[in-house]
Amino acid sequence: MAGKNWKQYFDFSAIEKNRTNGLCKLCHRNYKDKSGVFSNFLKHLKRQHPLEYNRVFNSEYEYFTEDRNGIEDAHEPIDLTNIKEKENRIILSITKNLIIRCNLPLNLVEKPAFRDFMKECSLKYRPVSAKRLKHDIIPSLKSIVLTRIHEKLDTTDHVTLTVDIWSDRRCRSFI
Template sequence: MASEKWNRRGTYSNFIKHLKRIHPNEYERIVSSDAAYLSEEENVFSNDRTTADLGNIKYKQNQFILSITKNLIIKCGLPFNFVEHASFRDFLKDCHLKFEPVSSRKLKRAVIPLLKNNVLKTIHEALNNINHLTLTVDGWCDRRCRSFLGVTCHFIDSKMIPQAYLIDFLRFRSPHNGESILRLTEDVLNRFNVKEKVFKIITDNASSMINAYKFGLFTDEEDDAFDYQTHSISNTNSLPDDYDGKLYLIFYHIQFAESELQ
């Protein structure tokens, strides 16, 4: 495809940029194929399945790819590139004779974003039907010492069933101070439009967490300390009778909060 000949060994380390700059026609063809695949996946998720031919090979192919993504990659935590392994493709040929190989790039750019959008839609619908919720916020570091901030919400639905959702898992860049934690938390609340529904925030004993939710927010340290020492249900904070729906955050100061939540 390229007009020039290269005498060096190895692969081109930035092939996509090279393709976009030197071979724009081929690049557009690859991008358009991914867009067409995404539109097909949206049809698979459509509730109107009367138009879908259940005997269609392409439909079964898409369902098979969705099952691989949900059950093997998401639930089992396998890497994306395992779908390109020769042994895995031989296994798929034994299970599905007409299965077309799928690339990890297609899973990342087409299937995963679609599944994420569907999950976010479900979370938005659930949060729109409640009036009050509680947040838990915690930070983690991976093996490369990159910091992340996880935010979960907890509430009781209309059927009196406790529900818990991971609403966001953010890259937490420095500085790791209270202002940064507060800013990220407010961004998440504004994105889900639940800022006025939050009643309590539960976190650990880190100084940055304490500073984040003490600064400019309502606190009741005496009641929280009393609740932690007695563990009495009758003494826990409840919604006040004159609660007006405004932001009413309480820093729930619990040492070893992780063991308490379990």
């Protein structure tokens, strides 16, 4: 959240040991946090003033959901306070960024170290299975991408393709 948006809801003042004091303009409660860190103020706004929280974060939603390599979420801006939808966003991010873009194996999500890491990142994270990724999530992303490719090809007059053929040590050929 930008600094001017925070000042809309809090009066900030510096206190000892590199800390910031913030007085909520809506309910006149005092909160403290490290300088440059706004997590306590964010939690207060989210819990005590959800309408203002939604107003601020719905206007900044476009910044957090930039399209990468043509794969984006196929739904409208959502309220991040809803745990189920936040969980789905985490699972989609794991699939798009780790499994697809980094080319990591599907069983990554079932390894204990990865699950521990995700528990550290999000306490309410419920693990997803490789089977669900393989049968539900990746096919839905694939259909979105295929639809975009078909739309693009429908509007294109000429297409140039390059095919690379190679073989392994046993002389099996691959395209």
